[in-house]
Amino acid sequence: MNQTATNGAGRASVYLDHAASTPMYPEALAVMAQQMASVGNPSSLHASGRAARRVVEESRELIAQALHARPGEVVFTSGGTESDNLAVKGLFWARRAQDPRRTRILSTAVEHHAVLDPLHWLADDSSAVVELLPVNRCGRLETEALRESVEPDPASVACVSVMWANNEVGTVQPIHDVVEIAHAHGIPVHTDAVQAVGQLPLHFAASGVDAMTLTAHKLGGPYGVGALVVRRDLELTPLLHGGGQERDIRSGTIDAPAIAAFATAVVMSVERQAEHAVRMAELRDQLLRRVCEQVPDAVMNGDNDCAVTNRLPGNAHIQFPGCEGDSLLMLLDARGIESSTGSACSAGVPQASHVLLAMGADDVRARSALRFSLGHTSTQGDVDALVEAIGPVVERARAAGIASGFGVARKAG
Amino acid sequence: MRVLAAMSGGVDSAVAAARAVDAGHDVTGIHLALSRNPQSYRTGARGCCTIEDAGDARRAADVIGIPFYVWDLSERFHEDVVEDFVAEYAAGRTPNPCMRCNEKIKFSAVLDRARALGFDAVATGHYAQLLPGPSGDIAMHRAVDESKDQSYVLGVLTQEQLAHALFPLGDSRKDDVRIEARSRGLAVAAKPDSHDVCFIADGDTAGWLEERLGSGDGELVDGATGKVLGRHDGTFRFTIGQRKGLRIGRPAADGRPRYVLDIEPVTGTVVVGQREALSVDHISGTSPRWCGATPSEPHHGTVQLRAHGTEHAAVVNVSGDTVRIRLLEPAQGVAPGQAAVVYDGSRVVGSCTITQAVRHDPTRAAAFEPA
Numbered sequence: 001m002n003q004t005a006t007n008g009a010g011r012a013s014v015y016l017d018h019a020a021s022t023p024m025y026p027e028a029l030a031v032m033a034q035q036m037a038s039v040g041n042p043s044s045l046h047a048s049g050r051a052a053r054r055v056v057e058e059s060r061e062l063i064a065q066a067l068h069a070r071p072g073e074v075v076f077t078s079g080g081t082e083s084d085n086l087a088v089k090g091l092f093w094a095r096r097a098q099d100p101r102r103t104r105i106l107s108t109a110v111e112h113h114a115v116l117d118p119l120h121w122l123a124d125d126s127s128a129v130v131e132l133l134p135v136n137r138c139g140r141l142e143t144e145a146l147r148e149s150v151e152p153d154p155a156s157v158a159c160v161s162v163m164w165a166n167n168e169v170g171t172v173q174p175i176h177d178v179v180e181i182a183h184a185h186g187i188p189v190h191t192d193a194v195q196a197v198g199q200l201p202l203h204f205a206a207s208g209v210d211a212m213t214l215t216a217h218k219l220g221g222p223y224g225v226g227a228l229v230v231r232r233d234l235e236l237t238p239l240l241h242g243g244g245q246e247r248d249i250r251s252g253t254i255d256a257p258a259i260a261a262f263a264t265a266v267v268m269s270v271e272r273q274a275e276h277a278v279r280m281a282e283l284r285d286q287l288l289r290r291v292c293e294q295v296p297d298a299v300m301n302g303d304n305d306c307a308v309t310n311r312l313p314g315n316a317h318i319q320f321p322g323c324e325g326d327s328l329l330m331l332l333d334a335r336g337i338e339s340s341t342g343s344a345c346s347a348g349v350p351q352a353s354h355v356l357l358a359m360g361a362d363d364v365r366a367r368s369a370l371r372f373s374l375g376h377t378s379t380q381g382d383v384d385a386l387v388e389a390i391g392p393v394v395e396r397a398r399a400a401g402i403a404s405g406f407g408v409a410r411k412a413g
Numbered sequence: 414m415r416v417l418a419a420m421s422g423g424v425d426s427a428v429a430a431a432r433a434v435d436a437g438h439d440v441t442g443i444h445l446a447l448s449r450n451p452q453s454y455r456t457g458a459r460g461c462c463t464i465e466d467a468g469d470a471r472r473a474a475d476v477i478g479i480p481f482y483v484w485d486l487s488e489r490f491h492e493d494v495v496e497d498f499v500a501e502y503a504a505g506r507t508p509n510p511c512m513r514c515n516e517k518i519k520f521s522a523v524l525d526r527a528r529a530l531g532f533d534a535v536a537t538g539h540y541a542q543l544l545p546g547p548s549g550d551i552a553m554h555r556a557v558d559e560s561k562d563q564s565y566v567l568g569v570l571t572q573e574q575l576a577h578a579l580f581p582l583g584d585s586r587k588d589d590v591r592i593e594a595r596s597r598g599l600a601v602a603a604k605p606d607s608h609d610v611c612f613i614a615d616g617d618t619a620g621w622l623e624e625r626l627g628s629g630d631g632e633l634v635d636g637a638t639g640k641v642l643g644r645h646d647g648t649f650r651f652t653i654g655q656r657k658g659l660r661i662g663r664p665a666a667d668g669r670p671r672y673v674l675d676i677e678p679v680t681g682t683v684v685v686g687q688r689e690a691l692s693v694d695h696i697s698g699t700s701p702r703w704c705g706a707t708p709s710e711p712h713h714g715t716v717q718l719r720a721h722g723t724e725h726a727a728v729v730n731v732s733g734d735t736v737r738i739r740l741l742e743p744a745q746g747v748a749p750g751q752a753a754v755v756y757d758g759s760r761v762v763g764s765c766t767i768t769q770a771v772r773h774d775p776t777r778a779a780a781f782e783p784a
Contacts, residue, residue, distance in 0.1 A: 326482065326484070326485075327526075327530060329482075330441075330480075330482050330530070331530065331531075333480065334441070334480070396529070396530060396531055397530070399529040399530075400526045400529035400530045401529075402529070403525040403526050403528070403529035404489075404522055404525060404526040404529075
């Protein structure tokens with residue numbers, strides 16, 4: 001099962017960026033290749049179409065079963081960004097159409113851009129009133145802040161969107177509390193669970209959430225496919241209009257090969273979740289401990305209590321004082337070790353993480369952190385390689401930080 | 414050597430990076446994000462500059478087969494180049510932002526960081542040659558392709574900076590560089606050259622400055638008679654020697670064109686007059702930067718007074734931070750703020766920022782030049 005990860009250059013790499021994308025399971029790859037060789041649009045009425053449709057519906061059932069949802073609740077999309085957009089915009093528009101008083105959307109300051117940017121856009125375009133609730137120093141939503149925001153005027157809330165677990169610092173959000181507070185007033189809850197599937201135990205029905213985003217490439221499936229798991233009775237205004245596929249919520253030819261591979265990956269990752277979480281957490285704890293031995297002033301970001309109820313088991317987010325994150329990334333990359341500074345814009349410019357800023361970090365601290373994320377192909381050797389490299393890399397990055405005046409206040413204005 | 418290739422997304426820097434690889438260096442490509450152009454819906458967005466240029470640079474790095482990163486220098490660039498540009502215009506001078514960028518960003522902020530990260534040199538697509546100098550140091554010479562020569566804008570580099578610079582295109586002609594880019598499969602082979610100030614996207618420098626400096630209107634005055642000829646809407650629209658855009662209704666008495674002679678930012682007065690009045694033969698400069706040793710004796714050589722300008726035979730005297738230049742023949746349209754770059758044949762000796770140009774006075778002796 002242990003594939004050797006190779007980077008684009010074909011070089012063996014120490015891949016510590018599974019939260020960005022994790023290698024496909026060979027089983028998923030095989031299913032996808034096999035299905036791609038078959039002709040047939042799942043919406044066609046002939047035998048080939050029916051065969052393709054059967055693959056899609058079996059996949060839907062497998063995914064539903066793995067996530068404790070009903071098959072009819074699984075709406076296939078192109079991935080996390082589309083699912084988040086569909087949930088946030090679709091819910092807002094539908095709920096406000098039902099009752100024009102529903103203008104507020106409540107969310108957190110640490111959501112992924114696939115939620116934050118649609119929210120800002122809705123504020124500009126559709127006069128939505130967006131409230132981004134504060135998080136504590138671990139990056140966790142203050143439940144009381146949500147309660148204080150909802151309760152004085154619950155009738156004005158169109159929806160609540162809170163991620164299941166944060167992609168940068170791995171903090172697990174109090175989803176059950178969020179659902180309890182929102183549902184007390186009949187407000188629907190969306191959650192972006194892109195990072196959670198396969199990492200944490202996840203039960204759609206028991207969680208009470210009304211809509212949940214997932215994507216295949218973060219759990220061993222292919223790029224370009226995902227789903228919004230959404231309660232049947234929840235009305236959503238579609239983003240894409242066309243052939244009326246996917247309950248009329250998401251038009252577009254159904255991608256049977258990708259969906260088949262997605263289902264294979266969901267089933268495998270959910271089946272292995274408990275064992276995987278234990279193995280990841282052990283490796284991650286070791287990574288944190290040994291990196292901090294090499295770099296004594298390194299500081300872990302996120303929840304210090306690394307229990308799986310608090311933090312994604314594969315997530316290590318470390319701040320290296322005096323170092324620019326992108327210097328560290330580049331120096332590690334040159335040694336074949338692949339990590340992440342958080343979000344980068346399309347030009348590739350590293351941005352100070354809005355997540356760390358929301359957690360109370362200043363700009364300099366927010367730019368001096370690296371995320372190492374483990375996944376199903378991670379090995380002891382990966383951790384050893386990082387531990388061996390990190391000392392000299394930090395030393396060099398610190399020298400570069402001094403050379404470029406990083407962290408030194410420059411003249412104002 | 415470990416070389417950091419600064420890749421703008423243009424053809425020159427792409428070929429320069431490829432040549433550095435051919436020369437056996439271990440090359441990493443970087444694109445400098447310099448402009449602050451916050452994208453909507455991005456909180457704390459910094460330096461997402463021309464995404465297309467960054468993409469072109471990335472594709473060139475792919476083709477060359479080198480790692481590629483984007484470095485965000487927008488803050489430094491804003492402080493050291495953009496703010497300086499605005500302040501210089503506000504003071505009635507004509508700055509050269511490319512030169513300032515070379516001095517403060519490419520061969521300072523970037524080079525310092527690169528060296529600390531373990532790189533030995535920064536390679537760029539500038540057209541200039543680095544050759545062994547007279548005293549075992551490194552001498553910078555004009556490029557083989559005179560029409561593309563950029564030694565003027567590099568005239569601010571010191572020996573320490575030159576010792577860690579690579580200009581792989583200095584011995585080539587631009588046409589050949591484009592042909593080479595094509596044969597290397599670089600998609601930027603036919604990309605047009607960039608000309609304008611890079612941080613003013615639409616090329617409307619006057620409009621851009623007006624947004625920052627306000628209109629700042631004032632009088633247009635005849636330098637000979639002191640008569641007010643009209644009004645203008647901003648001293649920053651003018652540079653010494655400018656003829657076009659004066660918008661004076663009446664022609665001069667003799668029917669000859671008028672030129673900007675002087676800009677007085679405090680009163681907002683722009684002085685105009687005849688071409689002869691533009692002639693200067695003594696120039697004072699400050700903030701000298703020497704590529705090698707500081708000239709200790711009066712230096713008999715040439716000076717270039719603006720980018721793509723001609724060379725003027727001159728005698729250059731250096732005294733601490735002050736440089737005095739005597740031109741053997743008068744030059745016209747010498748604008749304070751621009752650099753005077755001193756040459757010895759094709760070799761760059763150094764540069765200074767022009768602070769004052771003294772009108773040519775045929776009756777005056779060479780008293781300006783100290784004994």
